[in-house]
Amino acid sequence: MSQPPPLSADHVFRNRRDAGVDLGQRVRAAVDSDDRGPIIVLGLARGGPVAREVADAVDCELDTLVVRKIGAPGQPEFAMGAITHGNHVVVNDDIPRRLGVTTAQFDAALARESRILADREARYRAGREPLSLADRVVILVDDGLATGTSMSVAIDAVRAAGASRVIVAVPTGPTDIFEQMRAAGADQVIVSVTPTPFHAVGQSYADFTQVGDDEVVTALERPNRP
Incomplete structure (x- = not known):
């Protein structure tokens, strides 16, 4: 699958699902030929709706990582x-x-x-045990990155859990996020749009309503679409 065309720096997603669909296409193209092991998507809690779309696109398991x-x-x-x-x-x-x-x-x-x-x-x-990350390609997904603090600790955690490869994937973030996340231990960084200047994650969304716990639970429980 070829990479979707790049988005303009001022592109605005309708909502998190719209952002997740675009990001999912980019992630799928990036991992199509990756043979380093089975893939799992981990959504940092509030990024659950975005992570759901990415997991659907890649056709893999989805779990959460609360930071x-x-x-x-x-x-x-x-x-x-x-x-x-x-x-x-x-x-x-x-x-x-x-x-x-x-x-x-x-x-x-x-x-x-x-x-x-x-x-x-x-x-x-809801009583389920965390899925094993040992020898798996872990794709860490959030709805965007600003400082990168939460994602840095997520990278550290999945490395310690035995991930064979760590990919950070977010719809939006500053231009220096690529270097920052690689320095934090990510093998690959995928970002749909990098606004310049970058002020906040919300500037890339028309609807950036706070994600509630029920929405995260629904995203985790929904089975992958065919």
Whole structure:
């Protein structure tokens, strides 16, 4: 399958499903001739609807990987780091020190996000065990990347779980995300559109309504389309 034509830097997707369909075509073309092992798509939780479309396009299994940002005290959207399954933690350089965050404050934030992560995984999986990643090509999908913190910890986690190859695939992100994700350990990075200048993931979507837990569960439970 040949690669779809590139999108303009100012392209706007209708919604996450539209973005997932486009991304799925690009991923399918990239992995068509890949013989490094069976493929699995992992959707970072809020990227579940996008990941569903990618899994349909590639015709492979879909699972979720919940990643929680560790927000700074009083600034929850300012990520000091992130945590995912298996207590894999990535800290953003020396941000806690520069913000004057004490060890006790960081540990409290980490513990809080660990509890939320466990609750989310239990809800999304509904008792199902995580699928094995050993000797598999893992495609990590989100609805977009800004800082790359969550994706970096995801890469670390799937490497530790024995993935044979790690591909990061997102509909939108800044131009430097390719270099950043490769530095974080990705073997390949696939991005549909790279806005210039890049302000936020939402600028590439006409509808960027927050994804609810029920929508993630539905995406995971829906069987692959033929």
